[in-house]
Structures are given as structure tokens and as C-alpha cells.
Amino acid sequence: MSVALLWVVSPNSEFSNGTGFLDSVREGNRVPGRDRNSMWKERIKKGGRQRWNFGSLNADLRYSGLGGSRTGNGSSFAVQSSLVASPAGEMAVSSEKKVYDVVLKQAALVKRHLRSTDDLEVKPDIVLPGNLGLLSEAYDRCGEVCADLYKFGQALCIVNYGISGTVGAFKRTDELVDGPNASHITPQALDRWEARLEDIFSGRPFDMLDAALSDTVSRFPVDIQPFRDMVEGMRMDLWKSRYMNFDELYLYCYYVAGTVGLMSVPIMGIAPESKATTESVYNAALALGIANQLTNILRDVGEDARRGRIYLPQDELAQAGLSGEDIFAGRVTDKWRIFMKKQIQRARKFFDQAEKGVAELSSASRWPVLASLLLYRKILDEIEANDYNNFTRRAYVSKPKKLLTLPIAYARSLVPPKLTSSSLTKT
Ligand SMILES: CC(C)=CCC/C(C)=C/CC/C(C)=C/CC/C(C)=C/COP(=O)(O)OP(=O)(O)O
Numbered sequence: 201m202s203v204a205l206l207w208v209v210s211p212n213s214e215f216s217n218g219t220g221f222l223d224s225v226r227e228g229n230r231v232p233g234r235d236r237n238s239m240w241k242e243r244i245k246k247g248g249r250q251r252w253n254f255g256s257l258n259a260d261l262r263y264s265g266l267g268g269s270r271t272g273n274g275s276s277f278a279v280q281s282s283l284v285a286s287p288a289g290e291m292a293v294s295s296e297k298k299v300y301d302v303v304l305k306q307a308a309l310v311k312r313h314l315r316s317t318d319d320l321e322v323k324p325d326i327v328l329p330g331n332l333g334l335l336s337e338a339y340d341r342c343g344e345v346c347a348d349l350y351k352f353g354q355a356l357c358i359v360n361y362g363i364s365g366t367v368g369a370f371k372r373t374d375e376l377v378d379g380p381n382a383s384h385i386t387p388q389a390l391d392r393w394e395a396r397l398e399d400i401f402s403g404r405p406f407d408m409l410d411a412a413l414s415d416t417v418s419r420f421p422v423d424i425q426p427f428r429d430m431v432e433g434m435r436m437d438l439w440k441s442r443y444m445n446f447d448e449l450y451l452y453c454y455y456v457a458g459t460v461g462l463m464s465v466p467i468m469g470i471a472p473e474s475k476a477t478t479e480s481v482y483n484a485a486l487a488l489g490i491a492n493q494l495t496n497i498l499r500d501v502g503e504d505a506r507r508g509r510i511y512l513p514q515d516e517l518a519q520a521g522l523s524g525e526d527i528f529a530g531r532v533t534d535k536w537r538i539f540m541k542k543q544i545q546r547a548r549k550f551f552d553q554a555e556k557g558v559a560e561l562s563s564a565s566r567w568p569v570l571a572s573l574l575l576y577r578k579i580l581d582e583i584e585a586n587d588y589n590n591f592t593r594r595a596y597v598s599k600p601k602k603l604l605t606l607p608i609a610y611a612r613s614l615v616p617p618k619l620t621s622s623s624l625t626k627t
Pocket of ligand 1: 484492493
């Protein structure tokens, strides 16, 4: 199935053949903008082009959760205000507001791109080797990185070469702090990675994987901020092992996962027939990243505790009559079950918000995104089925359940946006 999907939606390899890519990167050969442009136009003719809907620049407050009820009626969590009190009593801008500013920035970039791309505009020339053929190898290498990825990322990479470039970069950043070399990662290494990102965005890739990302960001309206923020999340993981409240946790989830949503949508594209505002679709993408990360955290409580980490809001633990000691002891008590029910409820609300946005995506992206959403959300059901023992049992979705989800997601992904859009629609 993956192979079929890959064949259907990824652009053909116009960049095929040729040698000396890395050498040329080192030598700093420059690809003439016009050549790259025409190469890309060819690609687009073959079906790579996404159309973008033109939403209002005003935030869709009904949907964003800012100034409105994100969590809906009956939620056990208060709607966050855009101002929160710091421990010192000063009022600070909430994480949600900070993140929403990035959403607005990304959405504005998409709109600018739309205005300027009747004839495709080329961003800064990428310092690439003379031989264009090897760009396809760079993308293929990214595809290999993605093959080693959690299923969600794989599905996304299958949708689009460009996603391979971005998700490939994500995976490398993630591995810096999560992978086998994690203990060697220093803040300086992350600073260097961030500097490298700046180079990638200015068209000066360092290696082959960078080159694919440079190419991707020169083609699609992708803002650098989510990439920088992801590195910030990795920095945070180096020093922070407790989260005082949901505001802090929300920011962490945005850094390490919401950013991926914001990076992906400019490449996947919004369906041409979508009536949703651009901001609302980006908000849904952000919500999916947050929902996935919250689910990840709820699934891995025991595993994280064994690494000395607690990614659960400390104030909510205290309200439930629980402490860090209870987590390290790993006892499933009634207090724990009540606490977990609320956390699961919150994660589901983010999934629900994300689900509305999936319908607005380009047709090729809807199936993999929806399938991954439904599958990841099922992890929450499995935590329940395990009677909330996420200390010693890892919740997972069985193969038959996974297989059953695919045709369901496929059928639903065929429904065009205009039949399903509601709260995301422009007014
Ligand atoms: C909904 C709309 C409009 C668009 C979709 C936008 C997208 C693609 C959002 C997805 C963002 C995403 C994939 C975030 C990553 C989240 C995450 C928790 C990854 C888990 O990584 P690992 O830790 O490797 O996972 P496992 O431990 O499960 O293998």
C-alpha cells in the first residue's frame, strides 16, 4: 500500500542520474535559478503543485482557542487566557499566544507566496552542485531516514518528497537528544545545528540531506521559525525534566511536535476547494502535533520516569493528590486513574480539533494524515484498555486494528472539504 501511495503522489525523479553531488556541494557550485525553476515547473506539471486557499488575515478565533473555547463545553480544563501569572506574580504571555503568533506568521507567509507565485518565484539560489541529477539522490536519502521513522512520519514522507526533506531534518534533530548519541549532545551542538538551519534556509546546504531541505524550502512557503523552535525544544530536553503546569507542557509539545505540523502543511497544501481560513488549517496542524505528543507522553510515563523525567503538569498532579514519588513508584491507584482520564480527555480534544483540519488538506494528503491521526488516537484507547497502567505496560495498537483503520481513513479522505468544513470556514 505504501509503495502504491508513493507511486501515486510523489513527483517523478526528474533529478535522476549524475555523480559528484557532495563534491560539488563542497565546491559551492551554483545552480542557475532559471534551470531549477523550469525543473520544478516540470515537476509541478506532473502533479506536484498545490493550490492555496486565501483566508482572512484575521485569526479565526472560534477555532484557534484564543479568546474562545478551544476545549469546548464541559471540559475539565479551564480555557487558557493569553496572559498567565508567573511564579513571581508577573503577568506573562501564555504559551498558547506565543505559539499562535508563529501560526499567524506561517499563514501570512503562505498568503504572500500565493500572491507572488502566478509565475513561480525562486527564493535565494541554493548553492548546489552543477549536476541537478543528484538532488533526487538527496531526496532519496531523506526517504531512507524517513523509513526508519515512526509510522506517522513515514506516511507523511510517502505523500511528498518535500515532506521527506523536512521530516528527515526533524528526525535528525530528534535523534540528537533521543538517539544513541544523546549523551554527547551539548547546547553548543544544538547552536551549531541552528546555525546550519539558517544556512539551509539561505540556500547554503552543508550536506546532501541539507540540500534536499534547502530545495524544499525554496519551493514552498515554509517559515524557518518552526525549525528554530524545534531546536529550542531539544535544548529544553537537555535541562528540563519537570513541567509546572500545562502552559509549560504546551510549549514543549509545540516545540517538539507542533512544529512538525506547521512545517508539513505548506508542503502538503490545502485543498483548492477549501473554504477554511489558512490560520485555522495551521491551527489544526499544530493541534495534531500537540495531540500526538501528549499521547506519546501518556503512553511513556513509566519509561520516562525511569529516565528521571516527568512530562506531566505538576500542578494537576498535585490537584489529583499525586506527587513525583507516586509516578516513580508506578502504582495504579484510583487517584491515578482519575488523573489519567482527564489527561486523555485533553489529548482527545486536540485530536478532535486536528481532525476538522484534515478535511481541508489537499486530497493526496488527507488519507495518510487521517490514518495516522486515527491510529495515534487509538493509543489512548489502549491506555484505557490497560486500566491506565502506563508504568509497566506499553499501550500499542494491534496490527489488525491498524489494518482496519486504513480503509476507514481512505473512505473518509475521499470526502471533499466543502462537504465537511464548518467551524473552519471563512465568514
Ligand atoms: C491536521 C492537519 C491540518 C495537518 C497535519 C499536520 C501534521 C502532519 C501534523 C503531524 C505532526 C507530527 C507528526 C508530530 C510528531 C509527533 C510525535 C509525537 C512523534 C513521535 O515521535 P517518536 O518519539 O519517534 O514516536 P514513537 O515513540 O511513537 O515511535
